[in-house]
Amino acid sequence: MNAVAKIEVMDWSKRSAHQWLEQYGIWVRSAKSVVSANPLAMLIDKNDTTRIRASKVSMPCEISDAEAVQVSQLLAKMHSDKREYLAERAWFLILKFENNWSDQTIANTHGCSRARVRAEAEKGLAYLDGKIEALND
Template sequence: MNAVVKKQIMDWSKRSAHQWLEQYGLWVRSVKFNVTANPLAILIDQNDKSRVRASRVSMVCEINDFEAVQVSKLLASMHNDSREYLASRAWYLILYYENEWSYLSIAIAHKCSKATIRAEIDKGLAYLDGKIDMLQS
């Protein structure tokens, strides 16, 4: 039998690199993919309508498995790049978005300043934005 394989195409234009990584981090940390990453956040949001919470915890994971795998591949290609500075920036992005480490935690672990980490993460995001632009064309 000839099975028809539907090839999915990634629509990178839906989000910026920052937004893709935020969503990917939520996807990695969540058990159910279409709910918030934290069940406690759901209960708080359901019971407290008087305030608006803007924390990462209450963000809804809006990417599907295919999109998450594509983001993962993009990060992996950056992390496996022969240029050491790109590999380290990818590692900082992974620690920040996927593992939810703070700038300070990353800085302490890598024995540098918080400002350095913030700058390296920003440079990593700029690099990924450029890669995403190339993938769109």
């Protein structure tokens, strides 16, 4: 018998690019580690499966693994673009959402102003919003 693979169709219209990246970052940071030196942290992680402790205000992770993979692929495609400015914008978005870096930390690391980081990240989000809108058609 031939097995038919179930392909999940992504509903990009559920969120904006900012919301998708925010949820993707939560998903990335919520990956559970089996080994921890802190027994209390392990107990919290074991019992609190809907929230992470990565920030002062915890947000629930509301995307599936399949959706997170799709967001990751969209971001990776942008990052590997031949246009350097798009690759840089993608890198700023990765640092901001996936690694949870502040604008100031990104600016300090890349030797630029915080305003430039914010502007480039906003341009990157606008680019992704356009890509997502095209995927909805």
